[in-house]
Amino acid sequence: METKKRALFIDRDGTLIVEPPVTEQVDDLEQLEFLPGVLRNLYFLRQNTTFELVIVSNQDGLGTPDYPQENFDRVQNKMLQIFESEGVTFDNIIIDVTREEEHSPTRKPGTALLTQYLNGDYDLKNSYVIGDRLTDMQLANNLGCHGLLLTPNGTSTFDLSSYEHCRNIPSWDKITELLFAGERIGEVRRTTKETDIYVRIDLDGNGVCDITTGLGFFDHMLEQIGRHSGSDLTIHVKGDLQVDEHHTIEDTALALGQALHQALGDKRGIERYGFSLPMDDCLCSVSIDFGGRPWLVFDATFQREKIGDMPTEMFLHFFKSLSDAAQMNLNIKAEGNNEHHKIEGIFKALAKAIHMAVRRDIHHYQLPSTKGIL
Numbered sequence: 001m002e003t004k005k006r007a008l009f010i011d012r013d014g015t016l017i018v019e020p021p022v023t024e025q026v027d028d029l030e031q032l033e034f035l036p037g038v039l040r041n042l043y044f045l046r047q048n049t050t051f052e053l054v055i056v057s058n059q060d061g062l063g064t065p066d067y068p069q070e071n072f073d074r075v076q077n078k079m080l081q082i083f084e085s086e087g088v089t090f091d092n093i094i095i096d097v098t099r100e101e102e103h104s105p106t107r108k109p110g111t112a113l114l115t116q117y118l119n120g121d122y123d124l125k126n127s128y129v130i131g132d133r134l135t136d137m138q139l140a141n142n143l144g145c146h147g148l149l150l151t152p153n154g155t156s157t158f159d160l161s162s163y164e165h166c167r168n169i170p171s172w173d174k175i176t177e178l179l180f181a182g183e184r185i186g187e188v189r190r191t192t193k194e195t196d197i198y199v200r201i202d203l204d205g206n207g208v209c210d211i212t213t214g215l216g217f218f219d220h221m222l223e224q225i226g227r228h229s230g231s232d233l234t235i236h237v238k239g240d241l242q243v244d245e246h247h248t249i250e251d252t253a254l255a256l257g258q259a260l261h262q263a264l265g266d267k268r269g270i271e272r273y274g275f276s277l278p279m280d281d282c283l284c285s286v287s288i289d290f291g292g293r294p295w296l297v298f299d300a301t302f303q304r305e306k307i308g309d310m311p312t313e314m315f316l317h318f319f320k321s322l323s324d325a326a327q328m329n330l331n332i333k334a335e336g337n338n339e340h341h342k343i344e345g346i347f348k349a350l351a352k353a354i355h356m357a358v359r360r361d362i363h364h365y366q367l368p369s370t371k372g373i374l
Contacts, residue, residue, distance in 0.1 A: 005055050006051050006052070007051060007053075007126070010055055011057060013152070016034065027067060036171070045147070049180060059096065062097040081226070114212070122147050129148070147160075148166075150171075180365075185200065185201065190255040199234065202235070203230075203232075204230075216241060217307055220344075228352055229352070260328075260354075264290060264358065268365050274288045274354065274355070275353040286355065288330055288356075290328050294327050300346065302339050
C-alpha cells in the first residue's frame with residue numbers, strides 16, 4: 001500500500017521572516033530578517049523527515065501600485081536564495097493577492113488554492129499548518145490538519161479552545177522537536193468504586209493547569225507540578241471525601257504517574273535524570289530517574305496533622321504511588337521549620353526535576369542507557 005504524503009503548510013511573514021509591525025509587508029531587502037532558528041530547523045526537517053514544505057501566504061494587493069510585484073519578487077527571491085544556500089528548498093509556494101474585504105475563497109483560511117492537497121494523496125490528519133495568526137489555525141481546521149501557532153514570547157492573546165488539534169508553540173526549535181519526535185501527551189481515566197479521576201499531561205506545554213480534586217491544598221500542590229515543570233496539566237477528581245481524603249490523594253497519584261509514564265513513551269532523547277531549591281527557611285531536594293525502576297526514598301517529617309485540608313501522613317502515600325505508577329526512582333529530602341513551605345518546596349522541586357529529566361534532545365535521539373532499554 002502506497003504511503004500518503006505529508007505536508008507542512010508554512011506561513012511566510014511572521015513565521016519564516018519577521019513581519020514589520022506597521023506595514024505588515026516586507027517589500028525591501030533592508031526589512032528581510034529571518035526568525036530565530038528557522039534556517040537550521042527547516043534544514044533538519046528537510047534532512048530527517050518526509051514532510052513536503054509548502055509556503056502559503058496572503059500578500060494583500062500584490063501587483064498593485066501600493067505593493068509592486070517587483071518589490072515582492074526582490075525580497076522573495078533573496079529569501080529563497082538564502083534558504084537554498086542552507087540546504088532548504090520548498091516543494092510549492094502558494095501566494096494569494098486578494099484583500100481581506102474581498103472575502104475570496106483563495107485567501108487564507110480559504111482552501112481554493114490548495115485543491116491539489118485535497119484529492120486524497122495527502123495524509124492531512126498528520127500534516128501541519130504553521131503560522132502566527134488565527135487565520136493559519138482556521139486554515140488548519142479547514143484542511144483537517146494540526147495547527148502550530150508560533151508565539152515567540154511563550155504567550156498568545158489568541159484563544160485556541162475552539163480550534164481542534166491546534167496549539168501554541170514558542171519557537172522553531174520546539175516546532176522541530178514536535179514534528180520529528182512527536183507529542184508527549186499522557187491521558188488516563190481511572191474509575192473505581194471510590195474515585196473517578198481524569199488526568200491529562202502534555203510535557204511540552206506552557207504550564208497551563210486545570211485542577212480540581214475537592215481538596216484545596218492538594219489542588220495548590222498539584223498546580224506546582226504543572227506550572228514549574230512547564231507541562232500542561234489537567235486533573236479532575238471525584239472522590240469519596242465523605243469517608244476521608246485517602247483514596248482521592250492516592251488514586252490521583254496513581255493516575256498522574258500512569259499519565260507521566262504514557263507521555264514519556266520510549267524515552268528517546270530525554271535527559272532522564274533531574275533539583276534542589278530553597279523556599280524561605282526550607283531546603284528541598286528531589287532527585288529523579290525515569291529509568292523504569294520505581295523506588296522511593298522519603299526523608300521529610302511533619303509536625304502538623306494537616307496542612308490546609310490535606311493530612312500530612314498522605315504525602316508519603318502520594319509520592320510512593322506516583323513513583324510506582326510512573327516507574328521512576330524518586331529521592332526526596334526536606335529540612336526546615338515551616339510545614340507549608342516544606343511541602344510546597346518539595347512539590348516545586350519535583351516539578352523542576354521533571355522539567356529537567358524530560359528535556360529532549362532530537363540531535364542526540366537515543367536511549368539514555370547502556371542497556372538499550374528503559
